[in-house]
Amino acid sequence: MSQILIVGSGLFGAVFAHEAAEAGNKVTVIEKRNHIAGNIYTKEVDGIQVHEYGAHIFHTSNKKVWDYVHRFAEFNRYTNSPVANYKGQMYNLPFNMNTFNEMWGVKTPQEALAKINEQRQEMAGKEPRNLEEQAISLIGRDIYEKLIKGYTEKQWGRPCTELPAFIIKRLPVRLIYDNNYFNDDYQGIPIGGYTKMVEKMLDHPNITVKLNTDFFDNKEEYLKSYDKVVYTGMIDKFFDYKLGELEYRSLRFETEEKNVGNYQGNAVINYTDAETPYTRVIEHKYFEFGKGDKDKTIITREYPADWHRGDEPYYPVNNDCNNQLYAKYAELAKKQDKVIFGGRLGQYKYYNMDQVIEAALNAVHNEFGD
Ligand code: FAD
Ligand code: UDP
Numbered sequence: 001m002s003q004i005l006i007v008g009s010g011l012f013g014a015v016f017a018h019e020a021a022e023a024g025n026k027v028t029v030i031e032k033r034n035h036i037a038g039n040i041y042t043k044e045v046d047g048i049q050v051h052e053y054g055a056h057i058f059h060t061s062n063k064k065v066w067d068y069v070h071r072f073a074e075f076n077r078y079t080n081s082p083v084a085n086y087k088g089q090m091y092n093l094p095f096n097m098n099t100f101n102e103m104w105g106v107k108t109p110q111e112a113l114a115k116i117n118e119q120r121q122e123m124a125g126k127e128p129r130n131l132e133e134q135a136i137s138l139i140g141r142d143i144y145e146k147l148i149k150g151y152t153e154k155q156w157g158r159p160c161t162e163l164p165a166f167i168i169k170r171l172p173v174r175l176i177y178d179n180n181y182f183n184d185d186y187q188g189i190p191i192g193g194y195t196k197m198v199e200k201m202l203d204h205p206n207i208t209v210k211l212n213t214d215f216f217d218n219k220e221e222y223l224k225s226y227d228k229v230v231y232t233g234m235i236d237k238f239f240d241y242k243l244g245e246l247e248y249r250s251l252r253f254e255t256e257e258k259n260v261g262n263y264q265g266n267a268v269i270n271y272t273d274a275e276t277p278y279t280r281v282i283e284h285k286y287f288e289f290g291k292g293d294k295d296k297t298i299i300t301r302e303y304p305a306d307w308h309r310g311d312e313p314y315y316p317v318n319n320d321c322n323n324q325l326y327a328k329y330a331e332l333a334k335k336q337d338k339v340i341f342g343g344r345l346g347q348y349k350y351y352n353m354d355q356v357i358e359a360a361l362n363a364v365h366n367e368f369g370d
Contacts, residue, residue, distance in 0.1 A: 001025055005222055007215045008232030010038020011353055012343030014201040015068075015360035016230050021206035023368045028226075029202065030213040035195070036202060038232075038343075039314065040353065042193035046257070048285050048292040049193040053314070054251065054302055055080075055268055055282045056194060059184040060354035066186040068357060073197035075188030078287055081179035082268035082280070086146045093147070093270065094181050095139055096174040103142055109175035116140055134165035139173055150274035155304050156249060156317065164319050167350075189287050223338065228367070232343035234313055235329045243328050246348060248313035252303040254278075261294045278303045316348045323348075340367070 002025045006013045009031040021027045035041055039053040057080045060066050069075070084091045092098035100112040119140020128134040131152060135144040148168065152160050156167075172183050180187075190197045202209055215222060215233065223229060231238060236246045267286035271278060278301040285292040292298075307313055316322070326348040333341045340363055344351045351359065 002227040003225075004028070004228045004230065005030065005226040006230045006232070007222075008038060008343065008345075009036040009198065009202065009209060010232055010343060011040060011198070011356045012232045012346070012360045013038070013230060014198045015357055016340075016342065016364055017207050018201040018204060019361070019364040019368070020230075021204040023364075025206065027204075027207045029207060029209045030215060030222075031209065031211050032214040034211050036209060036211070037195045037198040040194040040198070042195050044193065045298060046293055046296060048298055049189075049288060050255065050284050050298055051194075051282065051287070051300070052253070052255075054253065054300075055280070055287070056189075056353065057182070057187065057287075058189060058353055059182040059187040060352075061183075061185045062354055062358060063185075064361075065354045065357045068361070069190075069197065072200040073190035073192070076191050076289060077187075078189045078267075078289075079187055080181040080268065081266070082181060082270055083266050084147050084151075084270045084272045086150075086272045089146075091147060091272075092179045094172045094174065094179075095143060095147070096172075096179060097177040098179060099143070099147075103146070112175055119143075128165050130161050131163035131165055131168050132160035135160065135168050138168065147272045151270060151272040151279055153274060154277070154279050157304060157306055162319075166318070191288075227338070228340065229338055230340045230342055230363075232341075232346045234345045235326070235333060235341055235348055238339075238341070239329060239332055243332075244325055245309075246325055246329070247317040247319075247322050248307040248311075249315040249317060250305040250307040250311040251314045252305050254301040254303065256299055256301075258297050258299060259295065260297060263297045263299050313345060316344065316350055318348070318350055 004020050004025050004027045006017045006027060006029040009029050013029060017027045017029050040056050041052050042049040043052055082093045084093050091102045097112060100106050104115050106112045106115055116139060119142060120137055123133060123137035128137045135148045149160055156163055264281060264283050268280055268282050270280045280302050282300050284298045341347060342360060342363055343356055
């Protein structure tokens with residue numbers, strides 16, 4: 001039996017803690033915030049599960065991961081179908097026949113394809129070198145200008161010509177009338193919220209959780225006194241930024257209770273122009289079904305922000321320069337044989353929840369076998 005310290009009670013930390021405890025180890029989870037669950041934390045307010053750190057929709061094509069989360073929660077059948085507001089004009093997302101009809105008036109897949117191909121001509125024969133070129137070669141300039149450029153430049157705080165193409169490859173393009181944002185086989189939101197799901201992962205006689213506890217207040221002591229440390233914080237901070245700072249994007253959330261039953265008619269509305277300072281507004285009650293007061297609703301505006309030391313690092317910025325620096329930190333990490341670096345910040349990867357669970361289960365497998 002080993003003594004294991006887990007730094008961070010987000011999804012990576014919670015899955016690892018649960019499996020390590022099941023394998024018979026004594027596990028201590030330390031968390032610097034005053035609550036568990038990391039960025040998937042949800043808090044119940046007036047009968048509504050509020051996604052405190054932005055909209056979280058679970059989606060995956062990995063059956064093993066889908067089965068795994070069902071051990072800790074039941075999921076509803078929520079299907080994400082955000083709508084874009086560009087200067088007061090509404091467009092369905094992701095890019096599908098509804099969007100093409102709204103943008104160009106085309107009605108059939110043949111008409112839509114002809115229009116897209118005409119728009120893509122601009123990039124004919126050229127290899128896309130950045131997000132702007134990737135977007136235009138994928139879908140053409142009209143959609144790029146109205147639905148991608150403003151949103152993306154706000155989100156990442158830099159021109160699309162300086163962003164990696166892969167970010168936009170996440171968005172599906174479909175020649176059918178289907179507003180489902182994701183292509184995955186499985187999708188939903190845990191009934192009762194994500195916090196309850198993580199609580200269940202951590203509810204084990206071998207697990208102790210300590211909130212309001214920062215690893216860096218006692219780093220050397222922790223590294224000395226535990227057999228293994230699973231670290232899910234920022235990898236550059238672990239090494240005291242000695243090779244330089246990685247870049248992150250931060251966010252500011254502005255939450256308001258409104259005395260109306262229905263504020264925007266959808267869970268997620270994206271503001272895709274450059275002028276509106278926020279990227280999206282979420283109306284939490286629509287992540288669930290028939291929840292909350294019929295005369296009240298809770299909304300959150302999401303403002304992208306530059307990251308400075310001390311801010312919450314919500315997104316890694318995976319461009320070439322940062323990835324090269326990360327690779328050097330990863331080399332240092334390999335030499336720390338007591339420490340496993342995991343999760344979005346520990347591995348500096350733009351992971352979704354399902355990928356974090358898969359990575360945590362792989363780390364568990366490497367450590368304890370089956
Ligand atoms: P985190 O959740 O960040 O957990 C790390 C934990 O470690 C935190 O609780 C932190 O406080 C703690 N910690 C850090 N440093 C220390 C320290 N020094 N001492 C003690 N504790 C420390 N994914 C999806 O699949 N679907 C979505 O719809 C989706 N939407 C998202 C929307 C937003 C706005 C964001 C930011 C992310 C979204 N994600 C989504 C991604 C998802 O949030 C992550 O994949 C997942 O939460 C990462 O889990 P993690 O354990 O790696 O990190
Ligand atoms: N995006 C966009 N317009 C939108 C929504 C998304 O251009 O209305 C782009 C943007 O660059 C964003 C990327 O698509 O960073 C991925 O979007 P997603 O909704 O998957 O981002 P996340 O939920 O991770 O912030």
